[in-house]
Amino acid sequence: MHNTLLKRFLNSCSDNRKSKTCTELSRSFENLKWCWCIVVVVTLTLCGAVAEAQQPAGKVPRLGFLAFGSPSGGSSSLEEFRKALGELGYVEGLNIAIEYKWAEGRQERLSGLANDLARSKVDIIMASGMSAVLAAKNATKTIPIVFAGAADPVAWGLVASLAQPGGNVTGLSELAGRELEGKRLELLKAAFPKISRVAVVLDSTGRVDPSPIQTAARALGLTLLLSDETATPDQFRSAFATMIRENSHALYAPQTPINVRHRNLIVELATKHRMPAMYGSSEFVEAGGLMSYGAHFSDLFRRAAVYVDKILKGTKPANLPVEQPKKFEFIISVHAAKKIGAVIRPEVLARADRIIK
Numbered sequence: 001m002h003n004t005l006l007k008r009f010l011n012s013c014s015d016n017r018k019s020k021t022c023t024e025l026s027r028s029f030e031n032l033k034w035c036w037c038i039v040v041v042v043t044l045t046l047c048g049a050v051a052e053a054q055q056p057a058g059k060v061p062r063l064g065f066l067a068f069g070s071p072s073g074g075s076s077s078l079e080e081f082r083k084a085l086g087e088l089g090y091v092e093g094l095n096i097a098i099e100y101k102w103a104e105g106r107q108e109r110l111s112g113l114a115n116d117l118a119r120s121k122v123d124i125i126m127a128s129g130m131s132a133v134l135a136a137k138n139a140t141k142t143i144p145i146v147f148a149g150a151a152d153p154v155a156w157g158l159v160a161s162l163a164q165p166g167g168n169v170t171g172l173s174e175l176a177g178r179e180l181e182g183k184r185l186e187l188l189k190a191a192f193p194k195i196s197r198v199a200v201v202l203d204s205t206g207r208v209d210p211s212p213i214q215t216a217a218r219a220l221g222l223t224l225l226l227s228d229e230t231a232t233p234d235q236f237r238s239a240f241a242t243m244i245r246e247n248s249h250a251l252y253a254p255q256t257p258i259n260v261r262h263r264n265l266i267v268e269l270a271t272k273h274r275m276p277a278m279y280g281s282s283e284f285v286e287a288g289g290l291m292s293y294g295a296h297f298s299d300l301f302r303r304a305a306v307y308v309d310k311i312l313k314g315t316k317p318a319n320l321p322v323e324q325p326k327k328f329e330f331i332i333s334v335h336a337a338k339k340i341g342a343v344i345r346p347e348v349l350a351r352a353d354r355i356i357k
Contacts, residue, residue: 061312062097064117066136067128068257070104077128077148080298084305105261107131114139124311126304127171131257133158137169144317147171148304149297153322162322170317171307172300173324174255182216184293187330188250188278189220191291191348195276199225199248201239201266203258213252231258233265240269248275255280255294263287267336274340282331285356290336295325329353 065078082092090096099122101113114135117125125145127133133147137158150158151174159165162173189195200213210226217224225248227239243251251270253259259266260283267289270277279285279292307320333356337344349355 060095060097061124062099062120062122063308064099064101064120064122064125065128066101066110066114066117066125066132068103068105068107068110068131069128069260070102071100077297077301081126081148081301081305084302085308088305088309090309103132105257107257110135111138118143124308126308128301129257130156133169133171140168142168144311145169145171146304146307146311146317147173148300149174149295151175159322162324164318165320165322166318168317170320170322172303173322174295174300175325175328180294181213182219184252184278184280185213185216185220185222187291187293187348187351188252188276189222190351191332191344192250192276192342195249196221197223197225197247197249199227199243199246199251199275201227201230201236201251201253201259203230203256213254230262233262236262236265236269240273243275244273251275251277253277253279253284255283260284263289271336271339274342276340276342282329285331285333285336288336289333290340290342291330291332293330294328296327296329299327300325331356 071078085092085096092098099117099120101117103109103113110131114125114132117136118140122143125136125140125143127136127145127147128149129147130150133145133150133153134156136145136147145168147153147158147169148171150156150171153159153169153171153173154161158169159167185198188198198217200210202210210224214224225243225246227242228235230236230239253263253266253270260281263279263284264287267277267284267287270290271288277284277290279289281294281297282292285292303323303326310320311317330352331354332344332349332352334344334349335356
């Protein structure tokens with residue numbers, strides 16, 4: 001009897017252990033199943049996120065760069081644009097492709113180059129200057145266009161307004177009008193107080209409205225002598241001959257496509273005739289000219305890269321307000337002043353952002 005009871009007790013203990021073990025195993029299995037479910041969900045989520053992040057890499061965005069000038073003429077601004085793109089995570093040749101179209105100073109080429117970019121269906125066109133952006137706008141109404149350095153984009157019909165551009169065009173404008181022209185003439189007058197007659201070089205594109213220049217000149221007591229429209233080297237030489245004949249004391253050359261194209265000749269003629277000159281952009285001073293005042297183009301190009309980034313990420317150009325320059329640059333070349341036998345007053349030199357010696 002004792003043996004029977006002992007066996008029953010031992011069997012009962014064995015059953016209890018088995019039951020406990022089975023329960024623990026069952027619980028472990030259930031926990032394992034939940035762990036695997038969590039692993040699967042997390043894995044799928046991560047894979048989805050990675051796939052989403054890698055989608056742009058599957059289709060490398062293509063940027064078309066359109067400019068009136070040549071690679072050498074716009075190298076510094078373009079380099080700043082590339083640097084800014086790099087800071088935003090874009091590496092040319094890796095996750096962004098750039099197709100360059102340079103008109104080499106030939107106005108008639110811009111339309112064809114812009115059409116080439118439109119036909120190749122680039123994702124964005126980056127247009128440098130008014131002539132380039134007008135050509136791009138005429139070439140496409142759908143491809144987003146970002147411009148840098150276009151003066152008065154509303155007046156030229158590029159955008160409906162600065163705050164709400166509408167359409168497919170937006171970017172960074174160059175300040176235009178009496179304020180900027182007045183500043184250039186004021187600096188010229190400050191550097192050479194005795195001048196009273198200033199010749200203005202107008203080119204055949206008709207892109208310069210002389211009214212703001214004339215208004216600014218009257219406020220400074222200056223008489224303007226407007227040249228005939230110029231386009232060829234011979235016409236520029238003829239215009240300068242007329243300026244000398246009419247006793248011009250100084251020169252103002254606005255930044256226009258034709259003037260920029262012939263900047264070396266304009267600077268050469270101004271130096272030859274020993275005329276103090278104010279230019280509309282730093283490109284003229286870099287070519288040997290005396291002084292320039294205008295928007296800091298390298299800064300405009302850096303900020304244009306931000307527009308490109310936003311558009312590639314889905315923002316419509318119509319919803320990106322046009323911005324105006326935040327930085328301006330007054331440059332004086334002391335070397336050029338020596339060539340024409342002029343001495344720049346110390347108080348004017350003190351106002352310069354950059355002095356070329």
